[in-house]
Amino acid sequence: MRSRPIAFWLQLGFTLLVCAFLIVPVCLSIMAGITANYFVGIGGGVTLRWIGEVWRLYADTIFLSLRIALACLACTLVLGVPAAYVLARRPGRIARAIEELLVMPVAVPGLATALALIVAYGGFGDFRRSWLFILVGHVLFTLPFMVRSVLAVLCSIDLRMLEEGAASLGARFHQRFFGVVLPNCRSGILAGSLMVLTLSVGEFNLTWLLHTPLTKTLPVGLADSYASLRIEIGSAYTVVFFVIIIPCLVLLQRFGATGRPRTRKAKP
Amino acid sequence: MTQPFHLEPVPIRMIRCAKTFDGGVRVLDPVDLEIGGGETLVLLGPSGCGKTTLLRLIAGLEWPDAGGRVVFGGEDVTALPIERRNVGMVFQSYALFPNMTVAENVGYGLRVRGIERLERARRVGEMLEMTHIAPLADRRIDQLSGGQRQRVALARALVVRPRVLLLDEPLTALDAKLRDTLRLEIDRLLQDLGITAVYVTHDQAEAMALGDRIVVMSKGRIEQIGTPREIYRNPASPFVAGFVGTMNRLPAEGGGGLLRIGGATLPWSGPMGPVEVMVRPEDLTVEPEAGAEGYTLPARISAAVFLGDRTRLVAETSDGTELTIDTDPHRPFARGDQIRLRIDPSRILSP
Numbered sequence: 228m229r230s231r232p233i234a235f236w237l238q239l240g241f242t243l244l245v246c247a248f249l250i251v252p253v254c255l256s257i258m259a260g261i262t263a264n265y266f267v268g269i270g271g272g273v274t275l276r277w278i279g280e281v282w283r284l285y286a287d288t289i290f291l292s293l294r295i296a297l298a299c300l301a302c303t304l305v306l307g308v309p310a311a312y313v314l315a316r317r318p319g320r321i322a323r324a325i326e327e328l329l330v331m332p333v334a335v336p337g338l339a340t341a342l343a344l345i346v347a348y349g350g351f352g353d354f355r356r357s358w359l360f361i362l363v364g365h366v367l368f369t370l371p372f373m374v375r376s377v378l379a380v381l382c383s384i385d386l387r388m389l390e391e392g393a394a395s396l397g398a399r400f401h402q403r404f405f406g407v408v409l410p411n412c413r414s415g416i417l418a419g420s421l422m423v424l425t426l427s428v429g430e431f432n433l434t435w436l437l438h439t440p441l442t443k444t445l446p447v448g449l450a451d452s453y454a455s456l457r458i459e460i461g462s463a464y465t466v467v468f469f470v471i472i473i474p475c476l477v478l479l480q481r482f483g484a485t486g487r488p489r490t491r492k493a494k495p
Numbered sequence: 496m497t498q499p500f501h502l503e504p505v506p507i508r509m510i511r512c513a514k515t516f517d518g519g520v521r522v523l524d525p526v527d528l529e530i531g532g533g534e535t536l537v538l539l540g541p542s543g544c545g546k547t548t549l550l551r552l553i554a555g556l557e558w559p560d561a562g563g564r565v566v567f568g569g570e571d572v573t574a575l576p577i578e579r580r581n582v583g584m585v586f587q588s589y590a591l592f593p594n595m596t597v598a599e600n601v602g603y604g605l606r607v608r609g610i611e612r613l614e615r616a617r618r619v620g621e622m623l624e625m626t627h628i629a630p631l632a633d634r635r636i637d638q639l640s641g642g643q644r645q646r647v648a649l650a651r652a653l654v655v656r657p658r659v660l661l662l663d664e665p666l667t668a669l670d671a672k673l674r675d676t677l678r679l680e681i682d683r684l685l686q687d688l689g690i691t692a693v694y695v696t697h698d699q700a701e702a703m704a705l706g707d708r709i710v711v712m713s714k715g716r717i718e719q720i721g722t723p724r725e726i727y728r729n730p731a732s733p734f735v736a737g738f739v740g741t742m743n744r745l746p747a748e749g750g751g752g753l754l755r756i757g758g759a760t761l762p763w764s765g766p767m768g769p770v771e772v773m774v775r776p777e778d779l780t781v782e783p784e785a786g787a788e789g790y791t792l793p794a795r796i797s798a799a800v801f802l803g804d805r806t807r808l809v810a811e812t813s814d815g816t817e818l819t820i821d822t823d824p825h826r827p828f829a830r831g832d833q834i835r836l837r838i839d840p841s842r843i844l845s846p
Contacts, residue, residue: 388586397581398607410594
């Protein structure tokens with residue numbers, strides 16, 4: 228093997244250092260969650276007791292988070308995919324302006340969005356107290372990610388041409404939309420869906436203001452447990468969070484990398 | 496090859512069809528056009544001449560400005576969108592569905608019409624045979640070559656037995672050799688099916704080979720409609736003369752029953768005074784000897800290109816006019832040679 232220049236080793240070293248900086252706290256946190264006693268360390272024994280404790284105290288927050296994430300996904304699919312389709316089909320300044328406006332909830336701090344929601348709708352008591360209030364916040368926050376992800380795929384295929392092709396064969400609008408448009412932006416929908424699920428499950432800023440003691444989500448519960456309980460329980464909670472979120476992230480990475488799932492192999 | 500089915504030849508009539516896009520850009524002046532049932536009509540012209548817009552008006556992908564009408568047979572289809580006109584369309588980039596196999600692509604039009612599975616499979620099979628792509632039935636579109644995609648697009652458009660087949664530069668994306676093969680095949684298929692077809696191209700050779708009639712267009716207007724022979728032999732305007740084939744233009748002087756071109760005189764019944772006459776490269780003959788003085792024109796060869804079936808010469812007359820001549824490939828010519836050109840008076844075109 229050819230000897231590599233010194234710059235390569237320096238870069239590698241730096242990269243590993245940054246990785247370690249990010250990963251070490253994660254490992255420590257997981258360790259803390261499964262040690263019998265954090266202050267004694269891993270030598271003091273390993274236990275699933277804390278995870279059991281988390282389950283006993285916070286199972287409902289986990290279920291609520293999953294419920295909100297799935298409902299949020301449903302909303303962003305129903306709203307976001309048609310929105311992306313319309314934006315892709317319409318040239319012109321108004322469509323581009325809407326596209327930019329859609330990203331606002333990402334740019335504006337979550338706390339500000341949450342405050343605005345509370346100011347506007349806080350008076351509707353039943354709504355304010357229900358989990359649907361949090362759902363609205365999550366949909367606002369995650370919708371741009373769905374739209375962007377689907378729009379990117381729609382712009383990479385010749386959408387108008389495909390639709391005209393389908394129409395020339397006698398397909399009505401709904402046949403074209405479900406039979407041609409949706410299947411051809413499947414990869415974007417999939418990537419967007421995973422992104423929405425991941426963001427919704429992990430969302431804290433908005434949720435912190437929008438929740439009530441009866442509508443705590445997983446991240447809110449997590450903050451709660453770190454603030455008020457033993458560090459082992461907080462850490463065990465983190466482990467649970469990882470179990471939910473990491474598969475999502477891995478899938479997201481896979482679909483994000485391939486973009487369109489099938490590779491092109493044309494013969495001359 | 497399976498015996499093709501025969502399609503009802505439906506005539507098309509376009510009445511005062513113009514097209515102005517948003518922003519007031521007029522891309523097509525009002526057009527009246529009659530296309531006979533079973534006829535292959537070629538729309539020929541440079542890019543931006545309005546030929547694709549005209550095709551899209553027939554297809555129902557664009558709507559004519561107020562007052563324009565499109566009639567298929569006895570039915571006014573002006574208000575119908577493309578999905579209700581029952582046309583078959585082949586797009587320049589094929590517009591095949593990447594999420595479906597070849598057979599699924601071809602069967603799509605039948606599926607959306609609610610044709611049941613067995614009948615669908617039978618008709619798809621028949622169509623794949625007819626277009627020689629049966630072995631590719633289960634391939635995905637991204638596994639096909641350009642020529643194969645073109646056949647799929649054709650099969651997909653024809654399987655629904657459309658009233659009219661519309662082709663928008665279907666061969667442009669292919670290399671020259673494949674283009675020739677497919678052009679012949681398309682020609683035979685259109686003849687066999689007896690379908691009314693409108694074919695858009697900017698390639699005059701393609702237009703001559705395929706069209707029963709050719710519509711030459713320029714800047715949103717129809718310049719001439721005629722058979723390939725008429726268009727080639729009797730171009731109605733200088734634009735048509737220049738766009739279809741190669742044309743030499745010569746300054747000349749008419750008078751006293753004679754036409755004087757450079758040093759040559761020809762019998763002439765055309766207008767008096769200075770005129771510009773046109774003559775095709777193959778209608779100029781290189782005289783072997785400096786013989787018949789009167790009718791021949793002296794020139795000097797400035798380029799000689801051997802093309803296999805002929806030699807193309809570029810020669811300059813004494814007054815500096817450049818002429819293109821197609822001649823016998825067996826005779827050697829060299830740059831700088833002095834030649835004499837005979838002009839057949841019956842082959843002279845005057846605008």
